[in-house]
Amino acid sequence: RKEVEQDPGPFNVPEGATVAFNCTYSNSASQSFFWYRQDCRKEPKLLMSVYSSGNEDGRFTAQLNRASQYISLLIRDSKLSDSATYLCVVIRMDSSYKLIFGSGTRLLVRP
Amino acid sequence: NAGVTQTPKFRVLKTGQSMTLLCAQDMNHEYMYWYRQDPGMGLRLIHYSVGEGTTAKGEVPDGYNVSRLKKQNFLLGLESAAPSQTSVYFCASTPGPLNEQFFGPGTRLTVL
Numbered sequence: 217r218k219e220v221e222q223d224p225g226p227f228n229v230p231e232g233a234t235v236a237f238n239c240t241y242s243n244s245a246s247q248s249f250f251w252y253r254q255d256c257r258k259e260p261k262l263l264m265s266v267y268s269s270g271n272e273d274g275r276f277t278a279q280l281n282r283a284s285q286y287i288s289l290l291i292r293d294s295k296l297s298d299s300a301t302y303l304c305v306v307i308r309m310d311s312s313y314k315l316i317f318g319s320g321t322r323l324l325v326r327p
Numbered sequence: 328n329a330g331v332t333q334t335p336k337f338r339v340l341k342t343g344q345s346m347t348l349l350c351a352q353d354m355n356h357e358y359m360y361w362y363r364q365d366p367g368m369g370l371r372l373i374h375y376s377v378g379e380g381t382t383a384k385g386e387v388p389d390g391y392n393v394s395r396l397k398k399q400n401f402l403l404g405l406e407s408a409a410p411s412q413t414s415v416y417f418c419a420s421t422p423g424p425l426n427e428q429f430f431g432p433g434t435r436l437t438v439l
Contacts, residue, residue, distance in 0.1 A: 224367070248425040259417055259430035260370070303369060307425055313383070315360070315424075317369035 219243060220306045222318035230326055233294045237321045239304030240286040243314075248307040249287045251278055253300045254320065260303055264289070294325045329353055333418050333431035340408045340438045348403040348434050350418030358421045359401035360385075360428065361393060363414040370417060376401055377424070408438045 221240050229235050239251075249266035264271065266287045270279040277290040287304055301320040308314050331352045340346055350359065357378050362370040362385075372385030376395040390412060392404045401420075405412060415435050419428040 220369075222369075250427055257415075257433075259432050260428075261430070262427045265427060305428075309424055313375075313377075313424055315372055315375075316386075317362075317371075319367065319369035 217242060218319075219314075220304060220316045220318045222302075222304060222321045224319060224321060226322040226324050228324045228326060229294055231294055231296060233325075234290065234292045235294055235323065236288055236290045237302055237323075238286050238288050239306075239318050239321075241306045241316075242285065243306075243308060244282075244285060245310045246285075246306045246308040249280055250305040250307075251287070251289050252303040252305060252317075254303055255300050260317075263302070291323075294323075296325050296327065299323055299325045331418060331420055331429050331431035333416075333434050335434060336432065337435045338437070340405075340436065342409060342438060344408050345404070345406050346408065346436075347405075348416055348418075348436075350401045350403070350420075350431055351399055352401075352420040352429070353399060354420060354422075354429065355398070356420035356422050356429070357398075358424060358426075359395065360419045360421075361391070361401065361403045362417045362419065363387065363412075364417060364433075365414050373403065373416075408436075410438045412436065413438045 252260040266278040304318040360375040361373040374393040379398040418431040
């Protein structure tokens, strides 16, 4: 089992829809969590950090559920420009330093 | 402020050839990373560095070597390229181990 898992999708939604992705992690010692966006053949770019209390940035909301060991990303009022792959990142530092990217969830927003 | 830059952007090698990929950052970040990304897969960590003069192995270090002689530069070497090393290579930097990462634009490497 992978330490960080994402549904690869694609999620195909109409403009204006609300869509949510989850990312599960298996190591409870994980400390730091992020969502990145990656456009085709481009570098990943930070979308949001994920805090225990949850955080919102415009149409985007990120949440962390430590009990069930997953993070989520909610996108409201989807735009065509939201079409991309969304990568979660989980980081921990205990006996070793582990930084793991999920394999990504692809989102397609259609007109 | 260029951020993170990578050279070259594209390269084609024959099996057995060697090459070095250069990553440079101008943000005075301590941590630097090399990843590879293959189709349908996330980024996999090859090697990383926690400061000038240090290197450490990541998830997939075999076949690669790295050096961090200067804080702003992180070099990735392939001594004897193999077709399995055909991939897109991304470099990243961050001020600390738990912070967000800033990525370079990537190097597309094909090994024939």
